[in-house]
Amino acid sequence: MHVFITGISSGIGKAFLEYYLKQDIVVTGIGRTNPQVEGNYSFMECDFSNLSQVKALSLKSEENELLLINNAGTIGAIQRVSNQHVSDLYEVMTVNAISPMLLCQKIIQENPEKKITILNISSGAANRAIPSWAGYCSSKIALDRFSETLQMEEEEKLSDIRVYSVAPGVVDSKMQEKIRSAAPVDFSSLSNFKTLHENNELLSPYLVVSKLVKLLTKENKTHVIYALKDLE
Numbered sequence: 001m002h003v004f005i006t007g008i009s010s011g012i013g014k015a016f017l018e019y020y021l022k023q024d025i026v027v028t029g030i031g032r033t034n035p036q037v038e039g040n041y042s043f044m045e046c047d048f049s050n051l052s053q054v055k056a057l058s059l060k061s062e063e064n065e066l067l068l069i070n071n072a073g074t075i076g077a078i079q080r081v082s083n084q085h086v087s088d089l090y091e092v093m094t095v096n097a098i099s100p101m102l103l104c105q106k107i108i109q110e111n112p113e114k115k116i117t118i119l120n121i122s123s124g125a126a127n128r129a130i131p132s133w134a135g136y137c138s139s140k141i142a143l144d145r146f147s148e149t150l151q152m153e154e155e156e157k158l159s160d161i162r163v164y165s166v167a168p169g170v171v172d173s174k175m176q177e178k179i180r181s182a183a184p185v186d187f188s189s190l191s192n193f194k195t196l197h198e199n200n201e202l203l204s205p206y207l208v209v210s211k212l213v214k215l216l217t218k219e220n221k222t223h224v225i226y227a228l229k230d231l232e
């Protein structure tokens, strides 16, 4: 098996990287920052806000079974749309939605006839509007709908491709640190996120990964979209 993981420098992506490096499989990390780990590992540098860099990547593999984990993501500028720069919305949509979509397309086009599993890391924010997260919410619902459409297309073709889009819950990572550092004047939900942290209610990235691995290895796949809280 060959696993491609985006955004491996911290949080969920780093926990995935550590998990798969312990297995006897080929792992390729893709992102801006190389964590410099030991093992059967290679790194492809890419800033997912730069589509030229994304288009230049190759996900071609010699292995017959492939797993793509589209994990890299950004919350963007935590501000109301009226205060944001055009480039803030552009960056969030590009990193969280367009780039993972292109990687899904690439891995399928470059590896015909292979068994491919795609895990897109979505968010509960796909299902509800959160003021000051307009780009983030929009990007994650786009990823969910894309994932469902892609799965239906591949079923029509009878190909061996499984697609998941999973909301991981509120996870203890750099993204949550950034959320808690938002200016109170810009973010009406700030106190909710501070309270979750103070009450130790954030999930460990390692727990998230163990549950996601369990989902990926399940024989019978029933859905495309999952929320971690609904998984065993």
Ligand SMILES: NC(=O)c1ccc[n+]([C@@H]2O[C@H](COP(=O)([O-])OP(=O)(O)OC[C@H]3O[C@@H](n4cnc5c(N)ncnc54)[C@H](OP(=O)(O)O)[C@@H]3O)[C@@H](O)[C@H]2O)c1
Binding pocket: 006, 007, 008, 009, 010, 011, 012, 013, 030, 031, 032, 033, 046, 047, 048, 049, 070, 071, 072, 073, 074, 095, 121, 122, 123, 124, 167, 168, 169, 170, 171, 172, 173, 174, 175, 176
């Ligand atoms: N934490 C939560 O509560 C939560 C909840 C729901 C969904 N999620 C989703 O979970 C995923 C992982 O986030 P996390 O919580 O583990 O946060 P994190 O620790 O901030 O990790 C984000 C990863 O994405 C990479 N990344 C961000 N922008 C990038 C860019 N332009 N180009 C390349 N890589 C980029 C970061 O790399 P650099 O080191 O180069 O910045 C980092 O490796 C994201 O898709 C996020 O939306 C998180």
